[in-house]
Amino acid sequence: MRTFLDFEAPIAELEGKIAELKAVAADGDAVEIEEEVDELERKAARSLEQIYANLAPWQKALVARHPERPHFLDYAGTLFEDFTPLAGDRKFAEDRAILGGPARFRGEPVLVIGQEKGHDTQSRLDHNFGMARPEGYRKAVRLMELADRFSLPVVSFVDTAGAYPGIGAEERGQAEAIARSIDCCLGLGVPLVSVVIGEGGSGGAIALAAANEVFMLEHAIYSVISPEGASSILWRDSARAKDAATAMKVTAQDLKRLGVIDRIVSEPVGGAHREPATAIEAAGEAIDDALGRLKLMTPEEVRRARREKFLAIGRSL
Structure with missing residues (x-):
């Protein structure tokens, strides 16, 4: 059963009526009922389009956090072949809030990495709701350095409310781990493309998104704090x-208007959670386009372009 957000109440009511009429139609003469169903479906589609064309920033935040929205593993499983997650930071522990490893993207070897929130209670606990501890960011650094060593372009997916704020994480150097991850991103000689697929919160997001090109899905959010x-x-x-x-x-x-991101990836009407496959494919096309351009650059050109991109943000704001 679909989960509706508060501002989607009119759509929920229409879809409820449609479901009731379809149940009645299954029991008898359905000719007149089918006509009414068709009209209600058209009305629901128009209402959905109007609502999503005029979302307020807070409403977009709710859409970005929608529990049925596709997460990192959905993208990894659809867009990439031979994805092989690598575990551990080689210093303290494994952190499943961040997953990553080598894969193939449309036949080309890459390293893919992302924050995974989970879809149900058990998986959310397993992935700590996408909020990484220091070992998660240290694992990210290890994997990105591996990609640099073997000349593998890096694709990262950002979806987190922020880094885990627990006492243990702070004791193990959370801020330092995030800073080193950002530093690693900026120093890579291979292309790095990041996609904010849901919620990009705080330093926990920028740790994987100090990239040559940063994309956001249409209804995603990206900020220094929630x-x-x-x-x-x-x-x-x-x-x-x-x-x-x-x-x-x-x-x-x-x-996009402020120059913080490079491209907006369109979502299906009603958000990525209504048609996950369509949203994932759109993100794949954007990634393919970016990698096609970046792979023609030398390592020094890649580093310089990334540096100039972030310096330009400060100059323009």
């Missing part, structure tokens, strides 16, 4: 998250 966290700090009131989301410019459209 709207709830920002409202708690600014106004001492987490209930003002809607105001914070608007002020922080967290949407793909805002960030």
Whole structure:
């Protein structure tokens, strides 16, 4: 059964009526009922299109966090062949909030890495809701250095509310681990393409997204802190998250205009959770286009282009 967000109430009501009529039609003469169903389906489609064409920043945040939205393993399983996850940071432990390893993308060898939130209670606990500990970022560094050594382009998928804020993580050097991951991204001599597929929060996101090209799905969000966290700090009131989301410019459209990201990947009407395969394929096309251009560059050109990209953000803002 589909999960509806609060602002999707009109669509939920229409789809509920459609389901009821289809159940009635299955029991008897369905000619007149089918006509009514067709009209309701057209009305629901129009309503869905209108709502999603005018989403407020806070509504986009809710869509980005939708529990049925495709996550990293969905992208990895669809877009990549021979994906072989590698475990451990070789220092402390394995962290399943970040997964990565060598794979093939449309026949070409790459290294793919991403944050996985999980789809149900058990998998969310297993992946710590996509919030990595220091060992997760140290594993990311290990894998990216491996990719650099073997000249493998890196593709990263960002989907996290932020790095794990627990005491143990801080004791093991969370900030240092994130900083080293960002430094590793910036120093790679191979192309790095990042896609924000859901929620890109705080340093936990930029640790995998200091890339040559950064893409965002149409209804994803990307920010230095969550709207709830920002409202708690600014106004001492987490209930003002809607105001914070608007002020922080967290949407793909805002960030493209500001030059923080390079491309917006279109989602199906109603969000990626309604047609995951379509959203995943669109992301794949964007990745293919970027890698096709970046692979023509030398390692020094790749590093220089990445450096200039981030310096240009500071100059333009």
